[in-house]
Amino acid sequence: MPNWLLPENIADVLPSEARKIEELRRVLLDKFRSYGYELVMPPMLEYLESLLTGAGQDMDLKIFKLVDQLSGRTMGVRADMTTQVARIDAHLLNRRSVTRLCYAGSVLHTRPSGLHATREPLQIGVEIYGHAGLEADAEIQELLLASLKLAGISRVRLDLCHVGVLRAIIADDENAKNCDAELFCLLESKDTPGLRKLTSDFLPQTREALLALPALYGDASVIERARDALPKLPEVTRALDELDTLVRQVGNADVTVDLADLRGYHYHSGVMFGAYVPGLPNAVARGGRYDHVGEEFGRARPATGFSLDLRELARLLPVAERKRAVMAPWGTEPALRQKINELRESGEVVIQALPGHEHEQDEFDCDRAVVFNNGNWILQSLG
């Protein structure tokens, strides 16, 4: 397919890849449903203000903008569905109880998030609203691991972080608070020299704690190391206790803790996580707490969830085997049509060869054919 027709980091999805993506979409949505998550379909476009409500400045940079010819207002193409789903929970559903929602749809990014990343991810995810306890985070993490397993990915490492640690460290330092976006970037890339430079006029205790963060990664023992290395602020202790509880609950998955891996959106407010698979530098799925987004839509609701890009996930899987199919001749004869319909209704793929194209095969492996034999249309093996 000539990619030169399309903008950079935008691509067509050809049949074998599209089939993998669609099959994944279906099995994952069924899985989410089995946990009680209801499907919602937010719009592709919205007024910019509502897309930015509750989201940080990082989201603004990711959103494609255009002018609405009907209202003259600026609209944005969604770059992430999580805040749209939070709006649905806060405004439209108005339920008091716990609400579990899921979604699948394309989002657009002005710039790719990695060198080879698409600018049009197919985002699928789940969000749970109305429960502030860690049980909701544990359910989300369990569902993430179950989803990846279902997709055929068994070796997953779950990397946990807590944005509350950074927020507590900088809370009483005005200089540090004014640089929070830069701090996120430097910590994400573990840029210690950059961090040293930026923190030179911060309070000594803030500086010391920030410089300790990049080294606080590894297995669960990091939590104890962090208790020694970081200031004994109540918010830091609470965050580390939360991480400790979750690490114990993840079961037999491979879990690591990285207190500088803050690569979520800036709307995240508590425990955050990324799921990594061997050989890939970027997380295949991300998620975490974002308790303050609903509040900005007028209804405070604790919230947590995860999302992933189906296109990226499908790329990790082996090429799907060609699906078996039945070849049938072209014809309108009732007995032939009936035989074909019966086979299709029983779940078979039946391809009618158009006149002159009897020997062509593409996507499917036609191992059987409908043939006329002794006055009947029957199924015959081509093996």
Ligand SMILES: N[C@@H](Cc1c[nH]c[nH+]1)C(=O)O
């Ligand atoms: N939408 C977030 C992940 C997430 C879902 N829910 C909460 N966080 C992301 O793309 O990084």
